[in-house]
Amino acid sequence: MARFEWAAEYDTGNDNIDDQHKQIFDAANLLFEAVRQKKEGDVLDQLFDVLLQYTNTHFKDEEEFFEEIGSSLLTFHKAEHRRLVDEIRDMWREKRQGSSEDIGMDLEHWMEQRLVPHIIKEDVRALEAAS
Template sequence: MAFFVWSDDLATGDARIDNDHQQLVQLVNDLYDAMKGGKGNDVLKKTLDELIRYTASHFRREESLMAQITYADTAVHKAEHERLVKEVLDLQKRFESGSATLSITVFNFLSDWLRKHIKECDVKLGLALKQRGRAA
């Protein structure tokens, strides 16, 4: 059973952003399933690699959309992206150094990201895109 189920309260109103976020939901659920089966650390490298790929393409897409509409909260939103990228890179370094309980840390990080960043930052961006007729 999935830990996170995609729901309307995670939707930003922009299909491009929401499709990216659904990939993050899948990463959380894959890691959760592996942890339940006692194999969290076995899938952690794949999860971190995918998360690094995800952040690069997703944040680039969001920041391009912000630029297109001259989004008022661009600086704050980009700073949040930078913080999240730094955290992911730190998690990857910790994994490479052999941290034993890292799968729980990554799982908590991803869960927190879903709850906070998407609902607090990305929903506002989706609304701004919609108000300016730029939502997909």
């Protein structure tokens, strides 16, 4: 069973956004599984990169969409996206430097304490703030 399971309460009401969120979950699951199997080096680097790319692409698309619909929370939302991406980069760097005690726990924290709250609160708020 995948570590990070999609739940109906994560739906934002926008199918495109939900589909992209699910892709981020898929990427996080692949990375988590590799960590669980104690994979290292290039394999882990590639999976981190996939998570970073999926997340970046989603944020870019979402920001364009929020701009199109005239969401008043766009500026705030963009800053929040930058923080989330920086946190993936920090996680990755700490792993490479050997300063992370448990990369699986770091990823769980990012998914459950950072990404999911962003989805269910900030994405929904930004959608509702359309003009």
